[in-house]
Amino acid sequence: MTSPCNDPRLVGLNVYRVGGAVRDRLLGWPVYDNDWVVVGATPDAMLERGFKPVGRDFPVFLHPDSAEEYALARTERKAGHGYAGFQVVASADVTLEEDLLRRDLTINAIAEAADGTLVDPFNGQQDIEQRKLRHVSQAFSEDPLRVLRTARFLARYKTLGFTIAPETLALMGDVSRSGELAYLAAERVWLETEKALGEAQPASYFITLDQCDALSTWWPELVDGVFSDCLDAMALGGNSDALSSADWRYGLLVSPLSETQRESLAQRLRLPNAVARLARHVALTRHLLGEGLSASAVSHWLERLDAWRKPAQVNDQLVLVAVLAPPYVRVLKAAWQAAQQVSPKALMEEGYQGAALGTALKERRYQAIVETLN
Template sequence: MFKQDPKVKGLEVHRVGGAVRDELLGWPVYDNDWVVVGATPDMMRKRGFKPVGRDFPVFLHPETSEEYALARTERKSGHGYGGFEVHASPDVTLEEDLLRRDLTINAIAQRADGEFTDPFHGQQDIENRLLRHVSPAFSEDPLRVLRTARFLARYANLGFTIAAETLDLMQQVSHSGELEHLAAERVWVETEKALAEPSPDIYFTTLQRCGALSVWWPELNDHLSAGLTRLMHAPEQTHMPLAHWRYALLVSVLVDPQRDALAQRLRLPNAVAQLARHVALSFNLMAAPLTDEGVLHWLERLDGWRKPEQVKAQLQLICRINSELEAPLRNAWQGAKAVDPQALVSEGLRGGALGEALRARRQQAVAKALA
């Protein structure tokens, strides 16, 4: 039960989606989504709501900024996530709006007095710990394959599984060619969210089970087990998000061309692609005995003189994987960083000679620290 907002007094308003689901599961609810039945855009604007929906009528509450969407239906009209025609009007019922949703646990509505509208038995599926599609229209939106895998990554530790018939649909979509029409940015958004969930490994194993991994992550198909083992070593409390660390660890088992192809296909943010390169460098460094040339190359690739935070981040990772290496590497970095280029300039070195001498002195400092 929740308090009825005076801004929507006189309208038929229901809380829907994730807020209802998570409250029933006992999870914290951070924000609410609302559906308004029987209203028009003009009615919402007159109450001070700000229209923000580009493809369908969604409004922001003038005080809370929570989203209020007019009840709508959807009809498949093209490929991919955006290939739908939307119909929103006062004659669309709540049940019709809930019918267009992906999973039954996301198709529960709640009134202010606490009463639930649950035409597809989402509460029962919550009790049975089951992710089940609402209708065959599930297969019309290929993004739902990724979303379902992400929900399993979130709730698997509560005992959730995917219904057999839903997994069948996910397999059909994965082999239909529809996944290829998704925008790379949408694929990354879902993947980034999944990487932050309690069981991110389950996202990828689920996608492999249904055949979706081969579409967007073919490089991982033969290396998934090794990548998932590394994924669990992500450092905590760094300046970079946990999801980005986990991605970088996952793809660190790939060779450079594979990792670069995956980054290009997913159109990764530069910071994520760079972190993936750095993590791979660190694993390559740890895979062989430390040498002054190898450590210096590692520091140079991390731009350790101008961007110390990048070295600090990799030292945190190395400490989690092989703590004995952290101190000598840190000492080597500090020693190399202490070499003063101005001292070499004062010796009369310029241009290429200066660069060669600077590198040689840094390598000597690294060798001394490692010894």
């Protein structure tokens, strides 16, 4: 990692590397981004050095060369509901320890000075050694997003042996039962969930939220007797690289739900259209595999996938079939290719037009599927 020691723009500033970069270096985990905190400085001092302000709620600046974030040391006080309900104080009087105190977990509250010295007032290194996710202070409960973040960190680091400290899990339960989670923005909830779905142990995210009574606020459809089925469905992707993205894992997770439940969940989380659509298609494909490859079922599958206008959607689902039911891939590919050979132009040359053309296309495609399956 680069050091601010020789950066002329930082001369005279008290700068520390903080947060994830320090944590992941200590864990031997890949470090991709640096975050910095500047103690004892003012916004004017940063502007004079050419830094570009980007913080809307508190002073954060981008380095003009590296584009890394440099935030002025700050404290926060709860002043409303949800993630954004805080009053922020960023001044030259805020100490490094005061800045670290406002952070969520002890493993995220370690700072590294320019000479490599670690500042660790809340024993984050000890918790890294003991593989514990532990809150820094009772202020943890003031930000409901931290419930989701802690569950997400477990999804990332569980393979290293991490667990959530019992007192932290209890505090997460208190936050969940307080009703504060309902004030989070849906987009923010999905962002945390999407990140968790991309981690090594995504099931840990949902299991943790269930344990601390957070699941029922944003994912009530998962709670109603189908939670285990949903987790089992998500695990069907196994170690397949093709199905390891957050979108695929989400689609598998919600595939045991009814169509009404999936759509309700998509609306509540304000899912991107592509994610909601893929979830519909995954459920459709799993239903096909469950009922068997009859001509009518395959024809319905292709129609629901909008196969004739968007053939890529069929190809995507064939990837899923290859993982879930390999023997079916060859048969479905053959049926799909046979149906594609039915030419609208040839039917028009036979005299079909308008609605009659559409009917004839459907019948000929169905017949092509029947002949292939037989």
